[in-house]
Amino acid sequence: MSKAVDRTRGKSSSASRNGAGRSNSTRSAQSKTRGASAHGGNGSAKATRKEAGQLASSSRAKKTEKQQSSGLLSHQATDLRGIFSQEPRPSEVSAGGATLTLAWRALLKIKHVPFQMFDVTIMPVMFTLLFTFIFGGALAGTPQEYIQFLIPGILVQTVVFITVYTGVGLNTDIQKGLFDRFRSLPMWQPSPIVGALAGDLVRYTVASLVILIIGLILGFRPEGGFLGVSLALLLVLLFASALSWIWMIFGMKVQTPESVMTTSFIFLMPLTFASNIFVELGTMPDWLQAIVRHSPVTYLATASRSLMHGEAAGTAIVGVLAYSAGLTAIFAPIALRMYHRER
Numbered sequence: 001m002s003k004a005v006d007r008t009r010g011k012s013s014s015a016s017r018n019g020a021g022r023s024n025s026t027r028s029a030q031s032k033t034r035g036a037s038a039h040g041g042n043g044s045a046k047a048t049r050k051e052a053g054q055l056a057s058s059s060r061a062k063k064t065e066k067q068q069s070s071g072l073l074s075h076q077a078t079d080l081r082g083i084f085s086q087e088p089r090p091s092e093v094s095a096g097g098a099t100l101t102l103a104w105r106a107l108l109k110i111k112h113v114p115f116q117m118f119d120v121t122i123m124p125v126m127f128t129l130l131f132t133f134i135f136g137g138a139l140a141g142t143p144q145e146y147i148q149f150l151i152p153g154i155l156v157q158t159v160v161f162i163t164v165y166t167g168v169g170l171n172t173d174i175q176k177g178l179f180d181r182f183r184s185l186p187m188w189q190p191s192p193i194v195g196a197l198a199g200d201l202v203r204y205t206v207a208s209l210v211i212l213i214i215g216l217i218l219g220f221r222p223e224g225g226f227l228g229v230s231l232a233l234l235l236v237l238l239f240a241s242a243l244s245w246i247w248m249i250f251g252m253k254v255q256t257p258e259s260v261m262t263t264s265f266i267f268l269m270p271l272t273f274a275s276n277i278f279v280e281l282g283t284m285p286d287w288l289q290a291i292v293r294h295s296p297v298t299y300l301a302t303a304s305r306s307l308m309h310g311e312a313a314g315t316a317i318v319g320v321l322a323y324s325a326g327l328t329a330i331f332a333p334i335a336l337r338m339y340h341r342e343r
Contacts, residue, residue: 095188099195102182106169106199120207124158128214131278139279144219151215152232152305153277158211159204159240160272160297164264166200167247168257175256190336197244204240208233224310232307235320239300242324245331252338277301296323 110117131154136146170193173179182192212220212229222229250260274288275297281289292298299319306313 095191098187098191099198102192102195103198103202106196107202109169110203117203117206120158120162120203121210124154124207124211125214127158128154128211128218132218135278147215147218147220148309149280149305150278151211151220152308153275153301155208155211155232156236156297156301156304157272157277158207159236160243160300161268162203162207163200163240163244164247164261164268165203166197166244167249167251167260167264169196169200170248170251171254171257171260174252190339193248193335193339197241197248200244201237201241204237205233208236222308222310224308228307228310232304235303235307235317236300239296239320239324242327242331245328245335248335249331249338252335271295271297275301296320299323 128150131150132143132147136143136150140146140149173192173196179192183189224232247260247264250263251257254260254263274292275295276292277297281292281298284292296319299316300323303313303316303320305311306316
């Protein structure tokens, strides 16, 4: 009996010890887990603090780099201001200098595109030969007599026709964007237009000289001599420059150079043929004479013919001067205003 009790007590004591051992093991495991968790938490905190430090360092580096870049740009801007403010500064081109430069440019275009001189040289020669030898006998009896009447008139027609190229050239420059570049330059702003007109005056002079040389070869003998021919040429150039303002307006208004050419010929064909360029005024019907007599081209042809042959031409000269002044006074301001509006 006592032995059984002892065995029971031994088992209970052993179970108690085993339970205590398990409890100690559990507490040890939990303690280790908490230690590991605490260690992991400390590691995460350290990593977070490290990343924050790196971000702060990167931010400070970027800020420093930005400040250095800003300082460099400021230093460069200061250097540029110093360069541009140095003396002597380039002087602004004068109105006359800019106009002459752009007039020379207009002449250089002929050098690079010689075909532009076709209408100035070949076409006048063809018209002169055609009217002299085909229609001359019917209109004046003999070609020799008719050429004395024709040359001053054909000179007027040729120059009036080629004034169109002032508007064509202007439109071409606008379409290419060249005038936008001119506007950005420190120069007298109307100089591109005035310079183009001045350059074209040389073209008109060349065409006139070609006609006169052909006429002299064919037998034209101006009785007014060199002075009369020179005055007639100056009168033609004056009227041509006044007429060119109209084609400049067309050049700034239409979209293509071909449109300038087409529109201008609609006006020029009746203006030149309804005149006394090719025939005497008295050969026309009365109703047509009333119109043709007051045409600017009729005034110009009559004045040129009279000056070349040494005859009085006061009324015709006054008419040409009046028309030239009127065309310039009306259309030159319009052309310049349109040019400024395009800016």
